[in-house]
Amino acid sequence: MTEIDVRLERVSKFFGDVPAVDDLSLDIAEGEFFSLLGPSGCGKTTTLRMIGGFEDPSLGTVYLGGRDVTDLPPYRRDVNTVFQSYALFPHLDVFENVAFGLRRKKVGGKDIGQRVRDAMSLVDLEGFEKRKPTQMSGGQQQRVALARALVNRPKVLLLDEPLGALDLKLRKQMQLELKRIQEEVGITFIYVTHDQEEAMTMSDRLAVMRHGQIEQIGAPELVYESPATEFVAGFLGASNLLDGELVRNQSDVATVRLSTGQDIHFPASKVPSDIDTLVKVGVRPEKISIEADEGEPPAGANWVSGLLRIATYIGVSHQYKVEGPGGTELTVYVQNLGAEEAPAPGRKVRLTWRPEHTFIVKPSAALSPEEEEE
Amino acid sequence: MEQHVPADLHGVEPPRRHRRLGRSASPYLLGAPAIVWLAVFFVIPLVTMLSLSIQTCDSITLACKLTWHFAEFPNIIGRYNDTFVRSLVYAGAATVAALVVAFPVTYWIAFRAKRKNFFLLMLLVPFFVSFVIRTTAWYTLLADQGTILSTLKNLHLVPESFHVLATPLAVIGGLAYNYLPFTALPLYVALERIDRRVMEASHDLYATRRVAFTHVVLPLAVPGIFAAFLLTFVPAAGDYVNAAILGGTNTVMIGQVIQNKFLEAADYPAASALSTVLLVLMLVGIAAYAKFLGSRTIEEYV
Numbered sequence: 001m002t003e004i005d006v007r008l009e010r011v012s013k014f015f016g017d018v019p020a021v022d023d024l025s026l027d028i029a030e031g032e033f034f035s036l037l038g039p040s041g042c043g044k045t046t047t048l049r050m051i052g053g054f055e056d057p058s059l060g061t062v063y064l065g066g067r068d069v070t071d072l073p074p075y076r077r078d079v080n081t082v083f084q085s086y087a088l089f090p091h092l093d094v095f096e097n098v099a100f101g102l103r104r105k106k107v108g109g110k111d112i113g114q115r116v117r118d119a120m121s122l123v124d125l126e127g128f129e130k131r132k133p134t135q136m137s138g139g140q141q142q143r144v145a146l147a148r149a150l151v152n153r154p155k156v157l158l159l160d161e162p163l164g165a166l167d168l169k170l171r172k173q174m175q176l177e178l179k180r181i182q183e184e185v186g187i188t189f190i191y192v193t194h195d196q197e198e199a200m201t202m203s204d205r206l207a208v209m210r211h212g213q214i215e216q217i218g219a220p221e222l223v224y225e226s227p228a229t230e231f232v233a234g235f236l237g238a239s240n241l242l243d244g245e246l247v248r249n250q251s252d253v254a255t256v257r258l259s260t261g262q263d264i265h266f267p268a269s270k271v272p273s274d275i276d277t278l279v280k281v282g283v284r285p286e287k288i289s290i291e292a293d294e295g296e297p298p299a300g301a302n303w304v305s306g307l308l309r310i311a312t313y314i315g316v317s318h319q320y321k322v323e324g325p326g327g328t329e330l331t332v333y334v335q336n337l338g339a340e341e342a343p344a345p346g347r348k349v350r351l352t353w354r355p356e357h358t359f360i361v362k363p364s365a366a367l368s369p370e371e372e373e374e
Numbered sequence: 375m376e377q378h379v380p381a382d383l384h385g386v387e388p389p390r391r392h393r394r395l396g397r398s399a400s401p402y403l404l405g406a407p408a409i410v411w412l413a414v415f416f417v418i419p420l421v422t423m424l425s426l427s428i429q430t431c432d433s434i435t436l437a438c439k440l441t442w443h444f445a446e447f448p449n450i451i452g453r454y455n456d457t458f459v460r461s462l463v464y465a466g467a468a469t470v471a472a473l474v475v476a477f478p479v480t481y482w483i484a485f486r487a488k489r490k491n492f493f494l495l496m497l498l499v500p501f502f503v504s505f506v507i508r509t510t511a512w513y514t515l516l517a518d519q520g521t522i523l524s525t526l527k528n529l530h531l532v533p534e535s536f537h538v539l540a541t542p543l544a545v546i547g548g549l550a551y552n553y554l555p556f557t558a559l560p561l562y563v564a565l566e567r568i569d570r571r572v573m574e575a576s577h578d579l580y581a582t583r584r585v586a587f588t589h590v591v592l593p594l595a596v597p598g599i600f601a602a603f604l605l606t607f608v609p610a611a612g613d614y615v616n617a618a619i620l621g622g623t624n625t626v627m628i629g630q631v632i633q634n635k636f637l638e639a640a641d642y643p644a645a646s647a648l649s650t651v652l653l654v655l656m657l658v659g660i661a662a663y664a665k666f667l668g669s670r671t672i673e674e675y676v
Binding site for chain 1: 581
């Protein structure tokens, strides 16, 4: 990675006695698409607002491009924001909305015209300059908000759930568009979202937050394939977790003994250094194959037996809910290849997966109801 | 909801459904109280007033007859020309004063105050007292031997001959004070409606507090300022209480003349003609004002 663009050093923010952000440190590299991901109330928006200058950190320091900006107001920071509600100026037309920042910076009239046109074409809105924001659809307003921020060529662009108000189809389209724009302009994007799919689609790296702290930080593949905690495993897509005890942790194979006495093996490199003996082992639903519980289990693979409860056909795949060891509900996705007959509910099945697809996590405190909502 | 039936389904027109009478009549039924109210208390008095202004009355029996006597208009315009101008100037000055006083207060309540409703109530509480009593209270306060002036005179801060009552200042001050709620409430509504996130966006786009105020708050408050101006200026221009209680012989406003003609001199045609002229002046003024501000903007916000 290149230069560090944004650095948060042991930053905390208290609202009254409640910490919204709790001793958080973070480095974001120049040109990176970085996402802050987490349930509502995890502190992701507060973190973003501290980078933008809309909240003062109670403790800690914020650096932008190596410079301490902790005490600078928003209008002195080389950062622009795309707000969740777009926050366009209702009394100005689209051109003046986009030109607002340039006019404050006293850019010359000719340059303003050119730069606004460039920004409008970047977001595919040529010809809308004379419209008022109220005469535009949500998706168009979103693009204006993006153009209004990008036209200033900030060092960092902050995006606070900018796609939250759009419908699913438009959201998917805008995700790809945002990624394209980010690659085109090459500036650092910091993106706040509670939608794990959105974060994974666009980010170079992402941080999963909970209770004002970062649970895990890394590339989407890493965080998805090797979640560090039970919370991360559960937040990033469906996961199957089984209680067990870490029994052997030597050579290159580690073993967890499930409550049923069965052993699950996986590469020792996947065991986090700071883990206790009481752990959870997990595997993603799409990594599992499901078959009738007959004959010898395949050698070298991990497997558990269970009772197939629900089989759902959803077109591209079949989804199965299986009652596994100790009554744990396990989810299995099988791509609909049309080759085999789908197993019927009520049958005994065996779930098999490869050791390297297994991950091991620390148990987390249960989700609060607010967190479950998302 | 009407169901959408594709026409000509089998080459046969489907039977047309008839709306029930009650449904088509309901807007009129709902509007009826307001229509009756306006007819009785607005249209009829207005027509009566317009018609009276061109009638001739017997000075003893007070019996009036429609004589299409338009001469009353040039007559009163010539006679009360100064009074009309004075009324408009006083009302304009009072409105500007009320705006200057109300804007910072309502801005503070809308943007900064924690207990908005409490402070708004505090602003309005004095106006729960009767209009005339409030004005009389000002008379007492501003009297030549009142607490304020006598203290100032004892301290030799103002000359012995100094007085406030019976001056234009007293009348304008009284008007500005008495119509303050009509200024403050529309302003407050406009300021309160400004999205705080839009303010944040302006700071994000390098606007300092002052630029955010002049380029975002003020333009967004324009409809409120417009409404406040209208609601204050119009009644202030026709007011007769403030000038009667706080003013003197040099501060006579048109409202006083109308009141005098109507209730004391019983010169109904002259009173009606004066009222008509005032009405026309107001309408022309508002039309020019709307034209200047652009009626589109007004429609959008009001």
